Amino acid sequence: MKFRLGMFVNxxxxxxxxxxxxxxxxxAEQALALGAVPKAHLRMAEALxxxxxxxxxxxxxxxxxxxxxxxxxxxxxxxxxxxxTSHTPTSTDxxxxxxxxxxxxxxxxxxxxxxxxxxxxYSVVDDTKPVLGVPAGVKIHxxxxxxxxxxxxxxxxxxxxxxxxxxxxxxxxxxxxxxFREGRVKAKRYGEMLVPAEPRYIQAVKMGGKExxxxxLADIAADVIENMEDELFIMGSGxxxxxxxxxxxxxxxxxxxxxxxxxxxxxxxxxxxxLLSLTESxxxxxxxTLIGGQGHILGRGNQQLSSDLIHRIGKxxxxxxxxxxxxxxxxxxxxxVDSGDPKLDKELSGYYPITTGYHDSVMYQVAAPDxxxxxxxx
Numbered sequence: 001m002k003f004r005l006g007m008f009v010n011x012x013x014x015x016x017x018x019x020x021x022x023x024x025x026x027x028a029e030q031a032l033a034l035g036a037v038p039k040a041h042l043r044m045a046e047a048l049x050x051x052x053x054x055x056x057x058x059x060x061x062x063x064x065x066x067x068x069x070x071x072x073x074x075x076x077x078x079x080x081x082x083x084x085t086s087h088t089p090t091s092t093d094x095x096x097x098x099x100x101x102x103x104x105x106x107x108x109x110x111x112x113x114x115x116x117x118x119x120x121x122y123s124v125v126d127d128t129k130p131v132l133g134v135p136a137g138v139k140i141h142x143x144x145x146x147x148x149x150x151x152x153x154x155x156x157x158x159x160x161x162x163x164x165x166x167x168x169x170x171x172x173x174x175x176x177x178x179x180f181r182e183g184r185v186k187a188k189r190y191g192e193m194l195v196p197a198e199p200r201y202i203q204a205v206k207m208g209g210k211e212x213x214x215x216x217l218a219d220i221a222a223d224v225i226e227n228m229e230d231e232l233f234i235m236g237s238g239x240x241x242x243x244x245x246x247x248x249x250x251x252x253x254x255x256x257x258x259x260x261x262x263x264x265x266x267x268x269x270x271x272x273x274x275l276l277s278l279t280e281s282x283x284x285x286x287x288x289t290l291i292g293g294q295g296h297i298l299g300r301g302n303q304q305l306s307s308d309l310i311h312r313i314g315k316x317x318x319x320x321x322x323x324x325x326x327x328x329x330x331x332x333x334x335x336x337v338d339s340g341d342p343k344l345d346k347e348l349s350g351y352y353p354i355t356t357g358y359h360d361s362v363m364y365q366v367a368a369p370d371x372x373x374x375x376x377x378x
Contacts, residue, residue, distance in 0.1 A: 001060040001349050001367055002078070003160055006106035006129075008097050010113035010120075011066040011089055013136040014038040024160055027099075041071045043136035043149045044112040046096050048075050050153030054160045063097045063105060093122040107351040108156065108196065112136040115174040118144050122172040122191050125169030128316065130167060130353075130363060132156070132192045143170035144195050155196055158353065164324060165363045167353050170195040176338065194353075196363050203367045219358040221247040222289060224319065225263070226358075233260050234313075236288035237302050240321045244287065257304045272306040279309070285317045286310075295330050295365065298348070299338030307341035315347065320354045320366075327354065327364060334367035 032341045048071065049059060055077050055334030062068030063083040072079045082104060083097045094113075098121055101109055108130050111121060114137010125131060133145035158165050169192040193208070207218045221244040235241050245252035248263050256269035259278055267278060286305065290297050297320060298305060310318075337348045345368035353361040 001346075003054075003057055003108075003251070004104075004106045004124045004350070005058055005080055005108040005156070006060045006082075006101040006104065007060050007072065007085075008068045008094070008111050009044050009066065009071065010094060010111070010117040011040055013043075013113040013117055015160065021042070040136040041066060042287065043203050044068070044110075044134050044180070045071050045075065045222070046149035047110070047112070047134045047153035047156070048072065048077065050150055050157050051160070052076070061101065061104060063093070065091065067097065082324060091116075091120050097123050098124045102129070105350065108132060108159065110134065110152065110156065112149075114140060114142045115142050117170075118142040118193075119174050120171050122193055122325050125193065127194060129194065130351075132196055141173040144172060159196065159363055159365075162330075162334065162365060164266050164327055165196045167361045167363055168195055168197045169193070170197075176372065195291055213323065213325075216325075216357060217243040218247065219360070220244070220321050220323070223355055223358045223360070224321065228263065228343070230262055231283040231285060233307075234258075234275065234279070234284060234305070235260060236305065238289040238291070240289035240323070241287055244321070257302060270304060272304045272309065275304060275309050277314070278310075284313050285319055286313050287319045287321065289321045290326060290335055295333055295336060296336045299336070299340065303340075305339075307339045309346045310339060310344060310348070315350075318348075318352070320352055320364075322354050322356060324356050324362065327356070327362065334365040336343050336369065338369050339365055342368065 031069055046177045052075065058077060059080060060072045061080045062072055062076045064081055064085055066088050067085060069079060069081060082100050085093050085222060089129065094117060102125065109125065110132050111117060112134040117137065121131060131144060132152055132155060133142065134149045135145045146155060155165065172190045172193055174190060217240060220240065224244050225247060235245055236259060237255050239254070240253050242252045245258070250260060250265045251268065253259060253269040257269060257275065258268045259266045267274065270278070288297050288302065291300050337345045339345055349361050349366055349368050352366050354364045355361050
């Protein structure tokens with residue numbers, strides 16, 4: 001299984017810095033006339049060079065020419081063009097590239113630019129997609145960037161190596177360049193994007209530097225319950241999901257599958273056919289956890305979750321819960337989906353946000369059995 005990296009470059013990012021224009025927004029032509037040389041692609045190259053040892057495991061989905069194709073191909077990466085431009089790129093192209101990536105299965109969106117580019121991405125990106133910036137602009141006030149281009153590459157490298165990489169909401173900031181050129185700093189917060197950060201292996205609630213199971217499970221339960229709306233929730237087997245049910249005050253089937261709505265029990269210990277019948281034509285989410293030490297999330301102890309049901313629910317509606325202690329015990333091995341349907345297992349593969357605490361999640365790989373076998377043979 002390849003890591004699907006959505007990537008693009010704003011070729012004019014940082015262009016105005018070397019010619020004292022204090023930014024590039026709306027002044028690219030002026031900067032070029034003053035002798036500025038585009039360097040954003042070089043910044044992206046710095047990030048991608050960190051990933052060269054893994055290039056056979058990465059599929060880069062990018063835009064044509066200087067918006068990403070050239071730098072990726074020059075470094076020898078596998079490239080899939082998802083957007084074609086025949087003119088000098090503008091912010092409209094950024095919007096359109098991100099719109100295409102919104103409709104595409106990617107594990108991470110990596111872009112090179114400055115605060116203006118971050119604003120453009122924020123304005124259209126699906127807020128469930130992890131995003132990471134490679135700093136290439138004059139102004140880097142937003143928290144969505146690595147501290148250096150290499151640092152951005154190292155975060156992606158950590159994902160590829162199976163390390164726990166926390167997902168955080170980071171601010172998208174920008175300043176008024178017109179005011180800045182007049183010597184006034186006028187910053188504004190535009191919103192937040194989901195960003196992979198360096199791993200935070202230690203929970204906020206601690207004792208002796210280790211996770212305290214009950215307190216961590218309470219944090220996980222609080223996060224799940226806070227995000228419950230009026231749709232149906234299938235509650236899978238396992239002690240972590242059971243703790244969520246206990247927190248709700250609902251009787252739980254530890255080794256079975258229950259159905260709840262509006263924090264009330266609708267049916268318990270359901271069969272595969274019952275689940276299909278009760279969730280037909282209704283918005284449904286699935287809450288599951290992993291088998292400690294093995295990493296299975298589907299196909300071990302929850303065969304009631306049929307491939308037909310999972311197809312109907314959709315990958316985007318699967319909520320995976322785990323403590324960081326359990327994830328670390330896997331030593332970088334991916335979580336496993338073994339639904340009995342190889343095609344579905346492949347579709348479910350990828351990187352998921354795993355809920356590990358209250359407003360705390362990490363990116364972690366999910367793989368199909370045949371993908372694990374291929375990796376072992378390699």
